Amino acid sequence: MATKTSKLLLISFILVLVAYLFDIIGFSTTYHTVIDGTSFDVHGGLWKQCVTINDVTTCTDIPSSIEDEDWFRSCRALSIIALICFLAGAICTGLKLFALKENKAILIAAICTILTAAICILTSDILLTQNIDDFSFNGFDADYGWSFALTLVGMGIAVIAVVIMIVDLVKGGDWFRSCRALSIIALICFLAGAICTGLKLFALKENKAILIAAICTILTAVICILTSDILLTQNIDDFSFNGFDANYGWSFALTLVGMGIAVIAVVIMIVDLVKGGGNGKVNSNDEEK
Structure with a gap:
């Protein structure tokens, strides 16, 4: 069909x-x-x-x-x-x-x-x-x-x-597999974002592209968590047991807290990126050298 x-x-x-x-x-x-x-x-x-x-x-x-x-x-x-x-x-x-x-x-x-x-x-x-x-x-x-x-x-x-x-x-159907997949993607993106942020902080300090990559990967993780949690909330009735309705636990709450902290981190990164906008000016003394 x-x-x-x-x-x-x-x-x-x-x-x-x-x-x-x-x-x-x-x-x-x-x-x-x-x-x-x-x-x-x-x-x-x-x-x-x-x-x-x-x-x-x-x-x-x-x-x-x-x-x-x-x-x-x-x-x-x-x-x-x-x-x-x-x-x-x-x-x-x-x-x-x-x-x-x-x-x-x-x-x-x-x-x-x-x-x-x-x-x-x-x-x-x-x-x-x-x-x-x-x-x-x-x-x-x-x-x-x-x-x-x-x-x-x-x-x-x-x-x-x-x-x-x-x-x-x-x-759509098959929501639980999507939750799992999105959660795995979020973890991978968080790891990639942490690596990019670390590289920017300790190694590639002048490289703005690595900071932009960190922002994008962490935001992708946030979206994955949000989508996964929306799927769960829309289908929580599937977890009912013996006539008792399911409720949300602390594991679910932790994902939301993690998502919120990640958003704060991204905002700080964007502020740092913007503040560094004028750092690209070439010093006239350097040009003479």
Whole structure:
């Protein structure tokens, strides 16, 4: 008997495609920052900056004073990773929707990759907001443009899509095996995140990519725990025994506490990442050497 197409999953697939489209437009256009001067306008993105004087617009590469900053390179890298993750998530969702309808692992992969994309966009946009003063031009402060807004909208739509996917995952059967699988994935991601954090702390202190990897893996662990616990709460009646209803125990509570602590750790990591945004400036004395 053919498996019916999930309406919830179809909605989430459409939302992922819309989020991907918004992020592509935001990624490729030159309106992340805008400056409205008295006799000129300036707008820039991740790759080009355009100056309009007397209705004549000239677009050039991002000035080296910005392009060479570590935080700006991180923005670019995170934006590229987000696009790749969006594409991977859309492919996984499409496979689950139209081909591998009984395969829950592909849906979990879609959830994780799309969430990673959302996290990358969030981190990139935080870095930009913390360093927007670098885009000041001739004494005029920069403001946020519609390209920047589109990336945020895409991120929001992606999160909504993930929530719908989790609901669809919860509705399906074979929930207990999914709980086990998600719990194992969470443990692996926690271990990977701890290793990345340790490397950043004690060995690769100047490497921001390793910190971003730590953030992404730990957040993936959090999502896995959350999804696993949602599955358990939705199916706790299956544990009833001799007419007595089951209740939640301290093991379940510990997973929630661990998830909460992990979220706090990630917030601290993001703050540390943002605070280090301006550390990429090259000292003029070093250049002379």
